[in-house]
Amino acid sequence: MSTESATNGSSRRDELLAVAAKLFAARGYHGTRMDDVADAVGLNKATVYHYYASKSLILWDIYKRTADFTVDALHDDPTATARETIYHFTRRLLTGIAHDLEAAAVYFQEGPYISEWFTEEQVAYIRQAESTVYEHVRDVIDRGIASGEFYDCDSHVLALGYIGMTLGAYRWLRPHGRRTAQEIAVEFSTALLRGLIRDEAVRIQEPLGGAQK
Amino acid sequence: MSTESATNGSSRRDELLAVAAKLFAARGYHGTRMDDVADAVGLNKATVYHYYASKSLILWDIYKRTADFTVDALHDDPTATARETIYHFTRRLLTGIAHDLEAAAVYFQEGPYISEWFTEEQVAYIRQAESTVYEHVRDVIDRGIASGEFYDCDSHVLALGYIGMTLGAYRWLRPHGRRTAQEIAVEFSTALLRGLIRDEAVRIQEPLGGAQK
Structure with missing residues (x-):
C-alpha cells in the first residue's frame, strides 16, 4: 500500500x-x-x-480515544502547586471537549450501557481510565490540603463534583459560543479554587497560580 | 370506584x-x-x-415528575441572601436526587433523545422547566454580584457549571453511601460559595448563610 x-x-x-x-x-x-x-x-x-x-468497534474507537485523551490531559508536573495543576487540567479538558463535542456526548450518553456493547476487557479499560482521572483529581486536592494550600474538605466529594462540572460541560459548550473553552476554564477554576485556597493574598491575586491565563 | x-x-x-x-x-x-x-x-x-x-407515557410521567420536582426545589424567599438561596437549593436538589436516583438517571440519560419520543408540547414543557432552573441559578448569582455579596463573575457559565456539578451527582450519589445528600450539599455549597463570597469574615464564618447545616 x-x-x-x-x-x-x-x-x-x-x-x-x-x-x-x-x-x-x-x-x-x-x-x-x-x-x-x-x-x-x-x-x-x-x-x-x-x-x-462491527458497530461496536466504532463505539469502542470513540470511547478509547476519549478515555485516552482524558488521561493524557492529566497534568503531572510535581513542582506545580495544586491550584496550577487543577487549572491546567481544567483548561486541557474543556479545550479537548470543545474540539470533539460529539465524541464527548457519545462517551457520556452511552456510559450506562457499555457493558452491553463492549467486552469485559474493554469495559475494564474504560473503568481503569475513569478511576485514574477521579484519583488524580482527588489526590491533587489532598495534596493541596496536606500542604496547607487548600482548606480541609472532602476531596472525594469535591473530585466527583469537579468532574461533573467540567466533563458535564459537553452538554452546553459550543466551539463558537460566546465564551471559549479557555475562558470557561478560567471561570470554573477561579470560582472553585478561590473556594479552596486558604491564603487571602494568593486567593485574591492569583487563584489559578503563576501561569494564570 | x-x-x-x-x-x-x-x-x-x-x-x-x-x-x-x-x-x-x-x-x-x-x-x-x-x-x-x-x-x-x-x-x-x-x-x-x-x-x-404507551411506553412514551411512562417516560413522560418520569420526566414530568422530575422536572416539576426540580422547579419546586427552587428557593424563592426574597429576604434570603444569595448564599443561603444557593445552599438551600443545593440541599433540596441533592436530597431529591438521592430519593429517586432511577428517575434522575432516566431524565439525564434520555435527555438528548426526548424529541423522538415526546410531542412538541411535552418537549416545550421540559425545556421551559430547564430554562427556569438555569435562569433561577443565574439570577441568584447575579443578585449576589449586584449586592456586593459575591465577586464579579460570569453568572451564565457558573450557573451551567453549578447545574452540571449538582444534578450530575445522580451518577455517583448513593442513598446509603458514606456521605448523605445533605453532607454532599454542604461540601459543594461551601466550596462554591467560599469561591464567590467577597467578605472575608462571612466567607470564613458562615459561607452557607445563617441557616447553616
Missing part, C-alpha cells in the same frame, strides 16, 4: 468515525444502524465493514 | 413507574420493551396498558 492510499484510508476512516459519532450523539448508539452510518458517509455497507467489522 | 381500589390503583401505578424507571435507567428507554416492564412488575401486558397507554 502506498503512503498516499494509506493516508486516504486513514482519513476515510476518520471521516467515518466523525459521522458515526454525530449519529450516535443525536440518536443514541442503539438507535443507529450500520446502514445509517453508510448512508450518512456516502459509502456502501461493505466498505464501512472494511474499516469497522 | 371506592377509596380502597383508587389507592390500590395508585400504588400499582407507582410500582409500575418505579420498575419501568429502573429498567429504563439500566438498559435505556429504547432498549426496554413494554413486555420487559410487564414481566418485571409481574403483570400481563394488557394491565400495563390499562395504566399507561
Whole structure:
C-alpha cells in the first residue's frame, strides 16, 4: 500500500468515525444502524465493514480515544502547586471537549450501557481510565490540603463534583459560543479554587497560580 | 370506584413507574420493551396498558415528575441572601436526587433523545422547566454580584457549571453511601460559595448563610 492510499484510508476512516459519532450523539448508539452510518458517509455497507467489522468497534474507537485523551490531559508536573495543576487540567479538558463535542456526548450518553456493547476487557479499560482521572483529581486536592494550600474538605466529594462540572460541560459548550473553552476554564477554576485556597493574598491575586491565563 | 381500589390503583401505578424507571435507567428507554416492564412488575401486558397507554407515557410521567420536582426545589424567599438561596437549593436538589436516583438517571440519560419520543408540547414543557432552573441559578448569582455579596463573575457559565456539578451527582450519589445528600450539599455549597463570597469574615464564618447545616 502506498503512503498516499494509506493516508486516504486513514482519513476515510476518520471521516467515518466523525459521522458515526454525530449519529450516535443525536440518536443514541442503539438507535443507529450500520446502514445509517453508510448512508450518512456516502459509502456502501461493505466498505464501512472494511474499516469497522462491527458497530461496536466504532463505539469502542470513540470511547478509547476519549478515555485516552482524558488521561493524557492529566497534568503531572510535581513542582506545580495544586491550584496550577487543577487549572491546567481544567483548561486541557474543556479545550479537548470543545474540539470533539460529539465524541464527548457519545462517551457520556452511552456510559450506562457499555457493558452491553463492549467486552469485559474493554469495559475494564474504560473503568481503569475513569478511576485514574477521579484519583488524580482527588489526590491533587489532598495534596493541596496536606500542604496547607487548600482548606480541609472532602476531596472525594469535591473530585466527583469537579468532574461533573467540567466533563458535564459537553452538554452546553459550543466551539463558537460566546465564551471559549479557555475562558470557561478560567471561570470554573477561579470560582472553585478561590473556594479552596486558604491564603487571602494568593486567593485574591492569583487563584489559578503563576501561569494564570 | 371506592377509596380502597383508587389507592390500590395508585400504588400499582407507582410500582409500575418505579420498575419501568429502573429498567429504563439500566438498559435505556429504547432498549426496554413494554413486555420487559410487564414481566418485571409481574403483570400481563394488557394491565400495563390499562395504566399507561404507551411506553412514551411512562417516560413522560418520569420526566414530568422530575422536572416539576426540580422547579419546586427552587428557593424563592426574597429576604434570603444569595448564599443561603444557593445552599438551600443545593440541599433540596441533592436530597431529591438521592430519593429517586432511577428517575434522575432516566431524565439525564434520555435527555438528548426526548424529541423522538415526546410531542412538541411535552418537549416545550421540559425545556421551559430547564430554562427556569438555569435562569433561577443565574439570577441568584447575579443578585449576589449586584449586592456586593459575591465577586464579579460570569453568572451564565457558573450557573451551567453549578447545574452540571449538582444534578450530575445522580451518577455517583448513593442513598446509603458514606456521605448523605445533605453532607454532599454542604461540601459543594461551601466550596462554591467560599469561591464567590467577597467578605472575608462571612466567607470564613458562615459561607452557607445563617441557616447553616
